[in-house]
Amino acid sequence: MKKSLYETDEAVIEGIRRSDENALAHLYKLYFPMISHFILSNSGTDDEAKDIYQEGVIVFYEKIKGDSLELTCQIKTYLYSVCRRLWLKRLAEKGRYATKLDESESYLPVEEDTQQHEEQERQFGLMGEALAQLGEPCRSLIEDYYIRMQNMQEITDKFGYTNTDTAKNQKYKCLQRLKKIFFATYKPEV
């Protein structure tokens, strides 16, 4: 029953736009075997297959969410192309150049999408490090406020500040430090 709900690519995309987790799960299960097969037959492991596939799905998902994807082909082809690109990159990083890939599908050039994704990954990596350097309780405070979008009152209660002003002041100091650490290492690539 569930399957028939997302029979077409359009239905899946529509589901993702609505943040329907079932649509995402359906999509995920549908094409995992294909990518897994591709990675495994090109000197990859199960874990690598899972990794690459999840990256691919993230690229696709964010594209859909950001409304920046003009899908001119099937989702299947797009996912395959992205994962293929990512895997080639990964192989190159491992110092192994695949001279001949065992291809099972046709693919599209998706350099731009994957590059953007990797740039973001780099950025997030740096941010993660910066947050780690920040130490507690600054890190939790920042994450709670800016990522989990909790309001000042909740944060005040959670961290045991006397009032919201103290919390705000604390947050300001933390953010100031984070900014310094982050921008010391991060130079946006233009």
Add this chain to the structure above:
Amino acid sequence: MLEYRAYEEIERYLNGQMAAEEKAGFEALLRTDATLAAQVQEHRQLLLTLQHMGERQQLRQQLKGIHARMERDQASAPPAAWKVFWNRHRQTVAVAASVSLFSVFGALWSVQQLKKPVQQHTAQYVELRREVERLKKAQTAIINGINDATKPAPQPAAFSGTGFAISANGYVVTSSHVVEGADSIMIENKTGLKYKVSEIYRDEIHDLSILKVAEEDFQGFGKLPYTFKGTESDLGERVFTLGYPREDIVFGEGSLSSASGFEGDTTAYQISIPLNPGNSGGPLLDDRGNLIGVISGKQAGQEGAAFAIKSAYLLQLIDELALSGQVEPLVLPKNNALFSQNRPQQLKKLQDYVFVVKVYN
């Protein structure tokens, strides 16, 4: 503290929490104050990065969940060994199956093709028993109806063939297919002598049946003028037969054209005598009046190819019958009265011992 205130401002600006007036003022300030503008830019990027990072972490978590569930589902139903095998070798199996199917049916088909001409031959073998026409049956019924309306019409014979005496004490031989499925059998010779007979022995393989006269006041046929030949006759020998392909007795003459019968059947001769339905069971004699065979059939669509069972098999059958011991001793004729006579003389003597066999059912 000033910095702190500025942060508040920037954040409110970025979150779109400023009122229109305040916002216009702030934007004006941004255009003049480059440091502030750079700060706002940095701040925006920081916040966006944090936000995106959060979203992506959440998504990654979600995918991990999905993957874990998927693996759990698969683990709960581990693919059976045959399924793995099937997935791997599906194509090969399909090809093998179609090849074997093709070869089996191909072989069957070609065997069928090879058999076909043989089947045609079989279909062409015609047994020479005669079906008595419908027309005649109807006529008889009308005549009887005129004479005596109350009496039920006597049933005419359904089939007829030929038979001949093999001993003086009432034994007659004919083809099995003539008397097949008979309720009652009558024999009648040229002179009009009629006997009721019954079948007492049958050899379906050689298509021979022995009949015996079943009448109490039967006196015997008298001395038979011909003898039986136990050895094979030679190719080209002149042979003749008498039979009842119609109401009257008909003579046919030809020669022994092959020592084997239909499809190389060594129990029969091929003879070149024109034969018709009703000739079945007739005697085949050579020039010297020896009985050498029993007429059995012919090949359809081929002229002059008729077949007769060799007399050796008739003798064999008679021996078997004697051994079974259930019947009166069967005395075969020993003297040949036809020897060194011309054909009309031979026929005159012979015709009393050749009968039309009428089969009722």
